[in-house]
Amino acid sequence: MLDCPLASGLIREVTLARKAAIAASGTLLALLPGAASAASFWPVSPQSEQASSIVFLFWLVMAIAAVFLFSVLGALLFMIVRFRGRPGQPDPRQRYGSLRLEMWWTAIPVTLLVVVFGFMLRELNKEIAIAPDALEITVIGHQWWWEYRYPGDVVAANELHIPAGRQVRLNLQSADVVHNFWVPDLAGKEQTIPGTNNVWTFTAGKAGTYDGACSEYCGTQHGWMRLTVIADPPQAFEAWLAAQKQAPVTLSSHQDALRLYAGNACGGCHTIQGVSGGKAAPDLSHIGSRTTIGAGVLPNTPENMARWVQDPQAVKPGVLMPSFHLTDQQAREIAALLEDLK
Ligand code: CUA
Secondary structure, eight states, X not given: OOOOHHXXXXXXXXXXXXXXXXXXXXXXXXXXXXXXXXXXXXXXXOOSHHHXXXXXXXXXXXXXXHHHHHHHHHHHHHHHHHTOOXXXXXOOOOOOOOHHHHHHHHHHHXXXXXXXXXXXXXXXXXXXXXXXXXXXXXXXXXXXXXXXXXXXXXXXXXXXXXXXXXXXXXXXXXXXXXXXXXXXXXXXXXXXXXXXXXXXXXXXXXXXXXEEEEOSOXXXXXXXXXXXXXXXXXXXXXXXXXXHHSOOSOGGGGHHHXXXXXXXXXXXXXXXXXXXXXXXXXXXXXXXXXXXXXXXXXXXXXXXXXXXXXXXXXXXXXXXXXXXXXXXXXXXXXXXXXXXXX
């Protein structure tokens, strides 16, 4: 029997806080990057204005929550010790309701919500000035990969190169269902909706590699719809863009692989500049220069590439690329071709 009117209410509060903490830690674990990726989703190193706003609000709420967590736990511990039942003690006086307490524990949360809401409005109100030299890139969400279209007919997939220090303006679109473009250190989340163009503007303050993911459930392989943003120093970015415009030069040394590529109709879905022009699947013209395969599911190595082309369904079940029952030798030949497409 508890002999303090506060205690039972507090126990309920702590139980709820504990459940919330467990749920939150589960979410954080789910956000930890997979083996194919080295960067982190933990949102503490914002590199753009919007990400800084989000992280500020995140820490504000965390700080308020921490103050209450420790005060409630402290009060609970104190009461458990101070008011514990002793042998022979009669039942304590029972009290039902306390207007004063109830007013306090209504007024305090309401005040806190108003304060957090105020800060949120302040961050929402910050205007992002549109830079005249902003780089416009179209981002198209597909089940389950990302397509990027740059000016000058450059098409890339999954790894988004941008110039550090220069504003980028993303036109977010979808080829099939609703996805959500999310790179925590660079910006908040924005949906890609079929038939809609959502504009997302940010500037990566520092060169570096930033991990991101689709953050809206979009089908079986939603979990492997990762993306990486690579913010290059401006000159390196221009060099990358120029290299993307060049057709791959190593094709002639892969005649067998090109025959397999044609024989299995790979070009119906994929583009390799100078070879095929399929649009349904990732452009392969420079796939050898990417760090991962299948939107993050495997690190890009010749062995993994062979495994991927031989049986994509075993690596990423549900992926729209069928298995073509290639022999080991055939898979290695195609992998060698793809790895050479730098
Ligand atoms: Cu695309 Cu989830």
